[in-house]
Amino acid sequence: MFEMMLGEKIVQLRKEERLSQEQLAMKLNVSRQAISKWELGDAIPDTEHVVRLAEVFNVSIDSLLRGDLKCQPTNQGKCLPVLIGMMVIGLVVSFMMWGTFKSFMLVTIGWVIQIVTIILFIVIHEKPTYKEIYWIKVSSVWLIPPFIVKYLVDQLMIFYPKARPAIFDLIVVSMVYLMISVGVTIILKKKSTD
Incomplete structure (x- = not known):
């Protein structure tokens, strides 16, 4: 009885998300046959897969396992745009402070906004999903450094004593920043799929 109800719920939620069995199987790192068995009630997913199903369908584990067909979406995912928005605001404040005062000490105001935002997100959001944790890390990699x-490249450029155009420094800073950010993002993406 329980297997059939869970199977029906998986079918319903999968169709609402417009996912094929194959697509859902890829998201969960299982075979398509496993999804088919779950949906038919021939087998039930283990605890880890129930948690991942709830995350993929954006429903609570409770509503996934209970008999009520009205699955209440969780609020998870709604705070993520706010988090990224506040991180961008912190970056803008940093740019404004740098553009106005040319002081790295005042740039830290933007960093404080970004770091406090991350801390508040984690405190308020008791159990962030894997997806949210991934996006916190990615946004931190792109928006904080x-x-x-720039500061580190400026310090290294002290050893390059020749006069150079400002655009040269900008290009070097941009290249180093992009290499670091893209590299770390690729590493995070690989770790998130493992």
């Missing part, structure tokens, strides 16, 4: 990279 620009001025850190």
